[in-house]
């Protein structure tokens with residue numbers, strides 16, 4: 053975490069904090085369980101903005117719970133409870149901080165597979181840069197003639213390492229096998245390709261392109277389970293379908309108002325970030341909420357603790 057990042061959420065009474073990520077706080081709930089709390093923090097160019105985006109953490113949590121339900125027949129999830137009353141009860145009746153409602157989930161603690169399980173249906177970001185430079189994506193040769201934002205012939209599993217420091221490293225499938233073993237790598241690939249196919253079909257019906265997304269899998273009782281966040285705007289590239297023109301950078305549905313505004317500032321992309329005007333914060337909040345409501349077909353107002 054950078055020294056300029058906003059202070060993390062306060063620790064729950066007597067739950068030890070295990071990890072403070074860019075967006076989530078992780079607490080040890082005992083008995084092989086964790087409490088994961090999604091904040092409203094938002095980052096751009098790897099710098100965390102000073103202003104929270106109202107309801108963003110709730111959107112991430114609601115969306116993840118939605119996808120875990122949708123995908124339960126493909127892969128088991130780790131969710132035990134999202135209802136704040138049920139979490140409090142499972143923790144022996146502890147009072148939870150009020151603003152945890154809708155952001156916190158109680159999950160089974162998994163032994164994380166040491167791979168970031170990225171699936172790409174379109175060429176973008178680092179994958180595009182590598183292709184443009186070398187004709188490969190994560191070290192694997194790709195057909196000639198692809199452009200930025202081209203749809204791939206079929207979705208591809210492009211894992212990366214989980215770096216504890218610095219940036220994750222894009223690797224090819226053989227390197228993933230070396231890291232986690234053939235059986236785990238093949239199982240992870242097959243699960244994630246199926247998850248992507250489902251998520252892409254559902255987001256397409258809502259008018260979006262799910263260009264790529266990152267899953268995290270982990271072992272619980274000898275079985276690979278779906279962990280962390282699932283197909284959220286933070287873990288995916290979500291483009292408005294009518295704005296995808298191969299050869300150009302599509303607008304990111306969620307962060308475009310922030311990126312456009314930042315691009316117009318003189319800021320060197322190192323902390324501290326410039327203070328965001330209220331319109332930008334509100335536009336972002338509305339985008340996150342709309343992404344959830346359009347994709348899940350549910351109102352955020354029906355989710356625990358929603359303020360909007």
Ligand SMILES: Nc1ncnc2c1ncn2[C@@H]1O[C@H](COP(=O)(O)OP(=O)(O)O)[C@@H](O)[C@H]1O
Nearest residue numbers: 073074075076078130159160161162164279280
């Ligand atoms: N069920 C789980 N068991 C163990 N670890 C998990 C589980 N779900 C998520 N995690 C881990 O919790 C952390 C979530 O915090 P996050 O803010 O996303 O961190 P980061 O900035 O490292 O992405 C990640 O390190 C993720 O791998």
Ligand SMILES: [Mg+2]
Nearest residue numbers: 073075280281
């Ligand atoms: Mg994360």
